[in-house]
Amino acid sequence: MTMLLPAVEETASIEARAVSAWFGERKVLDRVSLMMPARSVTALIGPSGCGKSTFLRILNRMHELVPSATLAGEVRLGGDDIYDSSWKLTDARRHIGMVFQKPNPFPAMSIFDNVTAGLKLTGTKVRSSEKDDLVAECLVKAGLWKEVRDRLRQPGGALSGGQQQRLCIARALAVRPKVLLMDEPCSALDPTSTRRIEQTIEDLSGEVTIVIVTHNMQQAQRVSARCAFFLAEEGAPGGIVEEGPTETIFGAPRDERTADYVHGRFG
Ligand SMILES: Nc1ncnc2c1ncn2[C@@H]1O[C@H](COP(=O)(O)OP(=O)(O)OP(=O)(O)O)[C@@H](O)[C@H]1O
Numbered sequence: 001m002t003m004l005l006p007a008v009e010e011t012a013s014i015e016a017r018a019v020s021a022w023f024g025e026r027k028v029l030d031r032v033s034l035m036m037p038a039r040s041v042t043a044l045i046g047p048s049g050c051g052k053s054t055f056l057r058i059l060n061r062m063h064e065l066v067p068s069a070t071l072a073g074e075v076r077l078g079g080d081d082i083y084d085s086s087w088k089l090t091d092a093r094r095h096i097g098m099v100f101q102k103p104n105p106f107p108a109m110s111i112f113d114n115v116t117a118g119l120k121l122t123g124t125k126v127r128s129s130e131k132d133d134l135v136a137e138c139l140v141k142a143g144l145w146k147e148v149r150d151r152l153r154q155p156g157g158a159l160s161g162g163q164q165q166r167l168c169i170a171r172a173l174a175v176r177p178k179v180l181l182m183d184e185p186c187s188a189l190d191p192t193s194t195r196r197i198e199q200t201i202e203d204l205s206g207e208v209t210i211v212i213v214t215h216n217m218q219q220a221q222r223v224s225a226r227c228a229f230f231l232a233e234e235g236a237p238g239g240i241v242e243e244g245p246t247e248t249i250f251g252a253p254r255d256e257r258t259a260d261y262v263h264g265r266f267g
Contacts, residue, residue: 046230047267051238107157162193
């Protein structure tokens with residue numbers, strides 16, 4: 001099989017610099033800065049409503065799709081500001097993929113076509129002769145190949161929830177993103193499927209930069225190298241209280257609020 005996904009050196013870090021966000025008049029994030037290093041997993045943790053999903057959506061320009069939504073600050077992919085006028089929305093989407101809470105394959109489309117679905121949307125050109133290899137490679141990387149290799153023409157909707165989520169990961173990988181954003185990717189899945197996705201995340205982490213929102217503290221510990229703890233104090237916008245190596249955030253956090261949260265005392 002020809003290797004078609006990006007070589008390691010083509011991947012990149014993603015960095016938020018003083019990012020603030022509003023829905024209408026309401027400020028929900030205040031000057032959040034975070035470096036998410038290349039080829040590793042960063043977990044965003046914190047109680048409900050503190051702005052983790054909003055922050056994640058800002059990282060691939062999805063926030064601006066909400067009519068009342070505005071933002072300030074910079075997001076840098078490698079050295080490039082993805083909000084610069086020279087960047088098109090489709091550039092951001094191609095380089096920075098997203099996997100959502102609920103698996104969202106195209107149910108009537110075949111497994112094969114689901115994997116290639118993003119190519120056209122993002123203007124990624126792949127020769128027809130290379131498509132078979134690309135599909136196989138993405139399914140291997142998403143940990144789904146062995147289960148579907150003999151039924152690539154069957155509909156995506158016929159797969160189990162966990163398989164559908166891995167299909168969505170394969171679809172996201174097909175456009176060769178540098179970064180993969182995951183918004184609670186296991187929250188709709190059973191423990192076995194969750195473990196399978198976690199394994200996939202681990203396998204991918206050496207080649208794609210991953211940022212994952214999770215409410216599951218064990219999961220954050222299992223999959224991430226670094227963690228950022230978000231919090232919105234009452235009536236105030238969300239921000240990062242503390243970030244650093246996952247071991248430190250869980251084992252020796254500096255801030256009492258971080259310790260309380262990771263030990264399940266609130267949230
Ligand atoms: N489309 C929207 N319109 C208006 N307000 C919104 C919208 N989306 C989110 N918000 C508000 O922005 C704040 C941050 O929400 P966000 O979903 O980013 O938090 P979160 O930390 O991801 O929460 P959860 O863990 O529950 O998913 C919340 O107060 C929420 O009510």
